[in-house]
Amino acid sequence: MTVKLGVPSKGRLMEKTFDWFGSRGVTLSKAGSEREYSGVVEGVEGIELVLLSAGEIPRELHRGRIHLGVTGTDLVREKLAHWDQSVKELAPLGFGHADLIIAVPRAWVDVETLDDLDAVASNFRRLHGHRMRIATKYHRMVREFLREHGVADYLLVDSQGATEGTVKNLTAEAIADITSTGETLRANHLKIIGGEPVHRSQATLFKSRNAPWADGERDAYLALMRMLDLDG
Ligand SMILES: Nc1ncnc2c1ncn2[C@@H]1O[C@H](COP(=O)(O)OP(=O)(O)OP(=O)(O)O)[C@@H](O)[C@H]1O
Numbered sequence: 001m002t003v004k005l006g007v008p009s010k011g012r013l014m015e016k017t018f019d020w021f022g023s024r025g026v027t028l029s030k031a032g033s034e035r036e037y038s039g040v041v042e043g044v045e046g047i048e049l050v051l052l053s054a055g056e057i058p059r060e061l062h063r064g065r066i067h068l069g070v071t072g073t074d075l076v077r078e079k080l081a082h083w084d085q086s087v088k089e090l091a092p093l094g095f096g097h098a099d100l101i102i103a104v105p106r107a108w109v110d111v112e113t114l115d116d117l118d119a120v121a122s123n124f125r126r127l128h129g130h131r132m133r134i135a136t137k138y139h140r141m142v143r144e145f146l147r148e149h150g151v152a153d154y155l156l157v158d159s160q161g162a163t164e165g166t167v168k169n170l171t172a173e174a175i176a177d178i179t180s181t182g183e184t185l186r187a188n189h190l191k192i193i194g195g196e197p198v199h200r201s202q203a204t205l206f207k208s209r210n211a212p213w214a215d216g217e218r219d220a221y222l223a224l225m226r227m228l229d230l231d232g
Pocket residue numbers: 008010011013053054055056071072073074075096097098178179180181201
């Protein structure tokens with residue numbers, strides 16, 4: 001039996017995860033061709049590499065189908081209700097930084113804070129006949145954040161990509177999305193409101209609280225933790 005380690009299957013998250021493990025003596029690599037989604041682990045026995053979409057790793061951890069997984073803290077919090085009951089954070093990895101923020105058109109000169117947004121939202125329906133729309137794929141986190149900050153009169157509209165374009169396309173008045181350099185916001189004439197972001201995300205190594213541990217797996221896990229210099 002092997003300990004299953006889930007890692008993003010493509011892009012910078014995959015490469016930086018491979019680098020992070022590699023610099024600690026655990027070599028992760030893709031098996032076979034670049035397009036094959038299975039992997040190889042060298043440097044420690046009994047660990048199996050499973051290459052998955054970053055967005056699926058939280059659910060696989062929750063279901064206990066992988067023991068360990070690397071993904072963004074934003075995806076874990078968004079995809080799992082009571083995420084900390086399903087997974088444990090073992091280590092932030094120091095890359096994949098992104099802030100989940102709320103942004104409005106730069107032209108809304110009077111809107112800088114969440115209180116301002118609340119004031120706009122309260123008047124919006126009266127003025128426009130529908131509630132202020134916020135486009136996002138982070139429904140759970142945004143709803144919770146706005147409730148905590150007393151903003152109530154809005155409608156979340158789902159946007160699974162190119163979210164910053166929804167304002168220009170008149171399908172939303174505001175957006176909630178992740179940003180790292182801020183380029184996409186600037187290019188779409190949007191500005192961040194409020195002080196702290198909804199969430200500061202980075203790639204993190206998680207351990208499932210639900211995965212069953214077969215004979216030998218615990219030892220392989222502890223050997224990996226020693227290599228990574230983690231408590232586990
Ligand atoms: N500039 C950025 N753009 C997109 N994601 C970023 C950025 N910076 C960090 N991230 C993080 O990367 C993770 C998303 O990775 P990725 O887009 O590969 O996941 P995914 O949604 O599973 O993608 P796909 O469905 O295309 O496989 C999130 O945790 C996100 O916070």
